Amino acid sequence: MKVILVGAGPGDEELITLKGLNAIKNADVIVYDDLxxxxxxxxAKDNAELIYVGKRKGKHSHKQEEINRILVEKAKENKTVVRLKGGDSFxxxxGGEEILELKKHNIPYEVIPGITSSIAVPEVADIPLTHRKVATSFTVVTGHEAEDKDKKxxxxxxxxxDTIVILMGITNLKHHVAELLKNSRRNEQTPVAIITNGTKSNQKxxxxxLxxxxxxxxxxxxxxxxxxVIGDVVNILE
Ligand SMILES: C[S@@+](CC[C@H](N)C(=O)[O-])C[C@H]1O[C@@H](n2cnc3c(N)ncnc32)[C@H](O)[C@@H]1O
Known part of the structure; x- marks a missing residue:
């Protein structure tokens, strides 16, 4: 009985770790997401049970509680469960929420880190998030909560x-640009890149x-x- 959280990497399947791949090969159950x-x-083993809990593909989206319940239930059946997530689980x-639930039920767990898209996707697009003298710091944020002002x-x-990386920010791009311009460190000439489906064959x-x-x-x-990605690093390798 064990649940292993595996970070699958940013999209190109070869970017998973060897340890993550071995966990997939040994799993009795794989609970997997989009991306x-x-x-x-x-x-996966021929007889492994594959459970999709993502939000796309026209199927109903699983609430977090439902995913937690599946993980606990399958582990209690004495199975080795891999929880496979895009990028890095944390x-x-x-990932943290799922671990708290496993702890509540005394279920042993392991975390296998993945390469997060926040760093790898810019990287494959030739954008280093830091570059000596140009960018000595970067911040990764979610752009998803913008409309929900109370909880923002x-x-x-x-x-x-120096470099700002926004995940889940495309839908509210216009709003984000207006907010970024309110900071005197940035202006209308500040470089921006958007990379979709990074590391995959349909990368754009x-x-x-700004x-x-x-x-x-x-x-x-x-x-x-x-x-x-926002900042001078966007064009540094051109
Ligand atoms: C819920 S977050 C999960 C991030 C993931 N845990 C990670 O470490 O990469 C999903 C967001 O990550 C970003 N993302 C993940 N994979 C991506 C890819 N291959 N190309 C571009 N963006 C990606 C997008 O902003 C997407 O909306």
Whole structure:
């Protein structure tokens, strides 16, 4: 009886760790999300049970409580359960919440880190998040809570890192750009890149500035999932 949280990496299935892949090969049950390289499931045992709990593909989306219940139930059947998540399980992945639930039920667990998309997706698009003399700090934030003003914790206008990385920010891009411009460290010429489906065969990169990125995103039919990078590092390798 054990649950292993495995970070699948950013999308290209070869970017999983060897340890993560071995866990998949040995699992009795794999509970998986969107944004994992689906070819990874081919490594599962023939009789492994594969349970999809993501939000896309037109199926009903599983609430977190439901996912927690599946993990606990399957582990209590004395099975080795792999909880397979995109990127790294702890970076906007609710991995911590799942572990708290497992602890409540005294279920042993292990965490196998994954390469988070927040760093790897810019990297494959030739954007290093730090670069000596240009960027000595970066911040990764969610752009998802922007509409929910009461609960809002991220204030883009107050972020002072040299490089800002926004996950889940495409839908509210216009709002984010306006907020970013409220900080005097940035202006309309500040470089911006958006990378969608990073590391995958359908990867798309659009570059611009805070002045024109909204228009460029529209012109290029940019749609989630994507990562927004703001700062001088965007063009540093050109
Ligand atoms: C719920 S978060 C999970 C992040 C994940 N735990 C990680 O460490 O990469 C999902 C968001 O990550 C970003 N993302 C994940 N994979 C991506 C990819 N291959 N290309 C672009 N963005 C990606 C998008 O912003 C997406 O909306």
């Amino acid at each position: 994992i390289g689906e070819n990874l499931l081919k490594y 970076i906007f992945g609710r 914790q991220v204030k883009l206008s107050e972020l002072n890192a 990169i659009v570059k611009g500035t 002045k024109n990125i909204v228009k460029k995103a529209e012109e290029n039919d940019i749609a989630p999932p994507g990562i927004i």
